[in-house]
Amino acid sequence: MNTLSVKENFVVRMALFDNVDSAAESIAKLKEAGIDDHDMTVLSGVPYPEHVLGRPMTWERLPLIAMSGAGVGFLIGLFLNVVTPLLYPIRVGGQPFVAIPPTIVLTYELTMMGLIVSTFLGVLWESTFPSFGPKYYDIHISEGEIGVLFQVTPSKLKHLTDLLQVYGAKSIIEPEEWRL
């Protein structure tokens, strides 16, 4: 979950944690208290896998995008090796116009280039980069703290704040929207 779509009449809070155990436990407690996974986002300075924090697995299209890019690269490689020599046939070094060994070399390079470029573009697409905000953030995240960003109805806020403090939240703040 990259962004939190704030619902009407909900308030947003960020609980900051020093360690991952407290954060994971608090996320579990938030879920027990009725906060849906879609109403939470975790921000951290280190990549914690979903299962460490007890979060749902992210649906992943990146491998598909990467493979598609590789496919496009492969086709471009085939075009350059198989089609272009026939557009203006010139015999070089006694080799056939379309020769398999050089085709392997070039299609391989272009396939890899397609894979690499599409993986990069895939990351930008999937993470909606660049996106400079305003977005909920706190500078403590890049200092190693874990921020659990959640939205809740005002009536439940007090109860959840107390609960998170019991489970080790260092602070619970009303997060600012930053222009990153």
Place this chain on the structure above:
Amino acid sequence: MLSEKTAVTQSENYWRKHLMLDPRPVREMNQMILTAMTTVNKRYWITVTTLTLFVTIGLIGAWGYQIFNGMGVAGIRRPVYWGVYITNFVFWIGISHSGTFVSAILRVFKAEFRRPITRASELMTTFALTVAGLYPLIHLGRTWRFYWMIPYPNQRQLWPNFHSPLMWDMLAIFTYLIGSTLYLYLPLIPDFAMARDRTTGWRHRIYRILALGWRGSESEWHHLKQAITIFAFAIIPVMFSVHTIVAWDFGMTMVPGWHSSIFGPYFVVGAIFSGVSAVATVLIILRKTMQLDYFLREEHFDAIGKLVLVFSFAWTYFFFADYLTEWYGGEAVGKELLTLQARGPIAPLWYIMLITNILVPWLTLWNRKIRTSPKALLVITLGVNIGMYIERYIIVAGFLTRNRLPFDWGAYTPSIVEILISIGSLSTFLLLYVLASRLIPLIPVWEVHEGQISHTLRRVGQALLPSVSELE
């Protein structure tokens, strides 16, 4: 029973030696990196000015002079048509293998010591490739004709010849340059965000753009980690292919000494040997000049020293396999090439190469004390790169002085223009690195922190031993 005193002593010993077992608050590590990046003294500016001067003389002055007057100002003459330009090209492509090997391969195999050293080596790859990429243009002579190699049809609808190893070379280098630059950039995004949060003014503006709006959300991390994994697996075969194709530039010809099926792997091993050695050299200099002692420790030099030794073995194996085949074949021109190396004009260079690439590493790097001594390792690894440069020089320019027609033998001496351009390109690499060292976080703090979270000391019998748990 493990006494408390012994446990404390053992723990302290581990903290001192291993970065992963000596965690510090992320805030403190961030500050160390930012301080290293923003501290510039008089010596730094003198270095930058001197290197800029060399770049100007070499790449603007000497190269400009060559473009204006033609390739006649270079020392290449019949039969030696490939000289130091191609030697430099092969050398820099070799250096570029450092980043991919140290970063991608060690990442794939989850070698934990890689964490603080990946960035510095990836940066070497990108800058070494940039410099290597200049040489085909320099060697071309009529540099402005470069566009003839871009794959599009000319006015007669004639496409470039894709059967030519030079076309393979161009595409392989572009693929590797694009791949290694993106592979450098992706793990940098969280570090740029860290720098964005703690800087002001022009630095903040640059880091803000480069961080792309990074916050460290679950999905951002997930995509980043997955992309890094895909890149790590994809870039390794590309790395192998690049230097193999460079070797094929030689191997596909019928030139004596070049037409060899072993050249591909021989060049790749040589490239990794020189690249890993260059990583050691750079890390030692960075540690000293940027006060990175906390991040770069004995354990890292020890590990890189071992890698240099292993690749010295591997390079020697390929070198000897190539040498023996030529020797046993007994072909007249082959014998002449071997005589040229052992007793001919290039013999002193050949013996220096054997000493720096085989004798010195084998006699020294088995010893942990030497491997962990930055000064000793600096001398050894600099020696390896001098040796590897000589190896390329012998293969490129040396072998061309002898061929199957004795009346067409010749000699080669690099001209002053070639020497100045070579110094200019070396200075370009150094200048780019020196400038980047103050702009780019050279230690990936998040990767170090991630590693420190995964490491603990576990009691096994009478000892405390390091234990790694995989977060993934």
